Amino acid sequence: MDCVVCPWLYGTLSGDLLDIVMRRGDSSVTARATWLAIESQFLGNREARALILDTKLRTLVQGDLSVVDYCKRLKTTADDLADLGEPVTNRSLVLNLIRGLNERFSSIGCHLRRGHPFPSFLEACDELALEELTMGNSPTQSTTLVAGTGGGPSSRPSAPTSQQPSGRTGSASGVKKGRSSSTSKGGRGNRGKGGRNGGKTCVAKGGSSKIGASASGFSAQASSG
Known part of the structure; x- marks a missing residue:
């Protein structure tokens, strides 16, 4: 045998x-x-394995998983605990299922918690699967996406046409100021040069008058002699 x-x-x-x-x-x-x-x-090592599986069951969250995959992981973990002699009650399994749901299923989670009588694990999975199917067929998300990404006349940035003339005017005024300042500086320079030339002319005239006076005195002495 x-x-x-x-x-x-x-x-x-x-x-x-x-x-x-x-x-x-x-x-x-x-x-x-x-x-x-x-x-x-x-x-x-039954006790150690049961402790690890129990921690996994109580910390499991849905995240990006679908409802079917999330429920499957919970049920597999509960079955593994039952094989180790630590069965999980239906109420505890449903409570862990509701606890790990993501924010999209917050409303249906409140409905399941307040249900009388308290739903079984299979009933809770059916409710969540129906809610996920309804969310997938709802056009609200696509409409919101189009409204958020669609560009209207108000969303287009205005062309900076009003700033360009001001910049050109400012540059033109700066050029005019530069020319006027250079003209004023040139005028002052001419005046200064003219003053110096005038002084030299006066000196020249004074020297010629002195020479004429000395010449007339010399001629007068010659005639008297």
């Missing part, structure tokens, strides 16, 4: 687990010994 049951048990195992459980070359291995070896691999 062992030669029939042992190959059947080996055929249900994966390759890695088969290498651990199977005793090659030992013909005295019974079906019970094989079963106990398999059980120890699945149920070994």
Whole structure:
């Protein structure tokens, strides 16, 4: 009988687990010994594995997952806990399901929490799947996207036409001021030069008058002599 049951048990195992459980070359291995070896691999460190799975169940959130994938992960974790001797009640599973929903399903989550009688896990999954389907067929999101991205006449930036003439006028006025200032400076320079030339002319006239006076005195002395 062992030669029939042992190959059947080996055929249900994966390759890695088969290498651990199977005793090659030992013909005295019974079906019970094989079963106990398999059980120890699945149920070994039961308390530690149950603690890890329980933490995973209570911290699981939906995020970007769809409703179907999110419910599937919760149900798989609860089934793994049940296999370890730690079954999860229906109420606890639904409460964890509602807790991990994202903001899109906040309204349906409030409805499920206040339901009387409290819904089962399958009923809650059906309600969430129907809500997700309704959101997907609603045209509100597409209309909002078009309204937010559509550009109207008011949203176009005005051309800076009014600023260009002011800049040109300012530059023209600056050129005019520069010319006027240069003209005024040139006028002052001419006056200064003219004043100096006038002084030189006066000096020249004074010198010629002195020479004329000395010449007339010399001629008067010559005639008296």
